[in-house]
Every structure is written in C-alpha cells, then in structure tokens.
Amino acid sequence: MNCLIVEDEPLARNLLTEYVRKVPSLHLLKACASPLAAIEILRREQVDILFLDIQMPEITGITLLKILQKRPLVILTTAYSEYAMEGYELDVVDYLLKPITLERFLKAVDKASRRLTGPHAAAAQPAPERPAETVTPTPFVFVKDGTKMVKVRWADILYIEGLKDYVTIHTRGQKIVTLQRLKTLELQLPAERFIRIHHSYIVALDAIDVIHRSDVQIGSTLIPVSDTYRRAFREFIERNQIQPD
Numbered sequence: 452m453n454c455l456i457v458e459d460e461p462l463a464r465n466l467l468t469e470y471v472r473k474v475p476s477l478h479l480l481k482a483c484a485s486p487l488a489a490i491e492i493l494r495r496e497q498v499d500i501l502f503l504d505i506q507m508p509e510i511t512g513i514t515l516l517k518i519l520q521k522r523p524l525v526i527l528t529t530a531y532s533e534y535a536m537e538g539y540e541l542d543v544v545d546y547l548l549k550p551i552t553l554e555r556f557l558k559a560v561d562k563a564s565r566r567l568t569g570p571h572a573a574a575a576q577p578a579p580e581r582p583a584e585t586v587t588p589t590p591f592v593f594v595k596d597g598t599k600m601v602k603v604r605w606a607d608i609l610y611i612e613g614l615k616d617y618v619t620i621h622t623r624g625q626k627i628v629t630l631q632r633l634k635t636l637e638l639q640l641p642a643e644r645f646i647r648i649h650h651s652y653i654v655a656l657d658a659i660d661v662i663h664r665s666d667v668q669i670g671s672t673l674i675p676v677s678d679t680y681r682r683a684f685r686e687f688i689e690r691n692q693i694q695p696d
Contacts, residue, residue: 452567454500456482457489457515458528459507463549467502467528470556476564486515498523500544500563505529516541524563542635566638592639594620594629601627605644609658609669611636613651621672646687649677656691 454477458464464482471479480496483489486507492498501523505512516525525541530549544566545559591604607622613633620627620636637645637653647653652674654667661668666675676684 452476452499452564453478453480453497454502455480455489455492455496455498455523456502457486457507457512458482458502458504459484460504463504463528463551466551467556470551470553471502473553474557474560477560486510486512489515490519493519493521493523499567500560501525503527513541516543524566526559526563542631592636594627594631594636596627596629603627605641605655606657608645608655610655610672610674611645611653613653643691646680646684648680648684649675650679656687662688 454471456464456467456471456479458467461484464484468479468482471477477500480498481492483492487509489501493501503512503515503525505527506529512527512529516522525543526545526547527543528547528549528551544563547555547559590606591602593600593602595601603620603622607624609621609623611633612619612621616632617628617630618633618636620629633651633653637647640653644656645653646656648667654669654674658669659667660670663673666673668674
C-alpha cells in the first residue's frame with residue numbers, strides 16, 4: 452500500500468517514517484513537512500493511505516481533506532483530541548492521538564488494509580500477488596448521530612437511504628441520520644447481506660418481503676429498483692436463491 456506522511460514536526464515525522472518502514476505491506480512515497488507539497492504528490496501519485504497531521508502552519512489537515520478532489524484513505528495524527536468528531540465526519544479511517552505507539556499505529560494500518568482489500572474494493576483493485584488473509588467481518592458499525600456514536604448491528608438494518616452527504620439508516624427499532632455518503636457506508640457493509648438497488652437506496656437481503664417488477668417491498672415500504680442497478684440486483688437474487696414473484 453502506497454502511503455504518504457504529512458507532518459510538520461520533525462520528531463513526529465521521523466517516528467511515523469520509522470513505523471511505516473517496519474510494516475512490509477507499506478511503501479512510503481514521501482514524508483512531507485508541508486501540506487502544499489503533499490497536494491502535488493497526491494495529484495501525481497497513486498496514494499492509498501495518507502497519514503495526516505491536523506495542526507500545520509500553512510493550512511490545517513482538515514482543510515487539506517476538504518479541498519482534495521481525489522481522497523485516499525486517511526489516518527489523522529494529532530495531539531488534540533477535540534478534532535476527533537470532525538475527523539469522523541470526514542470519514543477518516545482512524546484517529547491517532549500523539550504520542551503514537553507502534554501498537555496503535557498497526558491497528559490503524561489494519562483498518563485501512565481491510566477497507567482496501569474488502570469485498571467491495573475487490574473489483575476496483577488489482578489482484579494481490581499473494582492470497583489475502585481471511586478476515587471475519589465485524590457484525591456492526593458505529594455511526595455518528597448528533598453528538599454521539601451509535602452502534603448499528605447489520606442484523607437490525609432494513610434499508611439505508613442516501614441524500615447528498617447524509618444517510619438515514621432504517622432499522623427494526625429506529626431511524627438514524629448520520630453525516631456521511633451512501634457510498635462510504637456501502638463499502639463497510641458485508642456484500643453477501645446488502646445490495647444497492649438505486650442511487651439512493653441499499654437494502655438488506657433478509658429484510659426483503661416481496662420483489663416486484665420495478666421495486667422491492669420491506670414491510671409496508673416500497674423501494675424502487677433503478678435501471679442502473681437492475682441487472683446486478685437480479686444476479687444477486689439468483690445467487691441467493693430468492694425467486695421473485
């Protein structure tokens with residue numbers, strides 16, 4: 452995995468560089484002291500993981516994330532815990548609080564690796580040179596709801612509705628509105644249990660009650676199946692041996 456370090460403090464930059472070199476799966480493209488220099492590298496190179504400090508003299512790490520058109524997976528590094536929630540709103544992989552231990556660094560890298568090699572990423576990524584380790588998927592995800600983080604179990608989700616930068620997760624007991632993109636949440640869902648059927652909708656296989664010609668029914672709710680996703684949805688249904696009416 453190609454990685455880039457952006458850190459203006461020499462000691463912290465050297466420590467991250469040392470950690471990266473200890474991990475065989477990581478390849479360090481460059482360790483930058485300036486976020487402006489990092490922008491040029493991000494434009495030229497394929498960066499998989501960005502280790503990004505928040506407090507820097509030219510522009511902050513948060514500002515850098517907001518202006519990037521093509522954003523790699525991001526692991527924030529900072530001495531200030533108050534930026535954690537803003538980091539989660541920007542869908543960062545992890546948030547490392549300084550001083551950073553090697554153990555905590557490795558956990559963050561593992562999270563990024565799972566995103567890059569997960570089932571949804573397989574189609575977009577080239578085949579690995581050696582078989583990846585089998586990873587047991589986590590049966591839940593934490594999402595930000597207002598000022599709190601809420602655990603959402605896959606088994607409780609009926610369907611997910613997206614609207615611009617927000618998603619509404621409809622579960623068996625409640626609705627949770629969280630600030631993130633539908634595509635981002637889709638990447639975290641187990642592919643064998645959830646399927647996108649519309650630009651704005653993902654449905655849980657177990658929650659589908661009836662499949663009509665142009666929509667699916669979950670309880671009393673009808674959710675449209677768009678032409679873009681119709682074929683993939685049909686193949687998904689056939690693989691799971693569900694016969695539509």
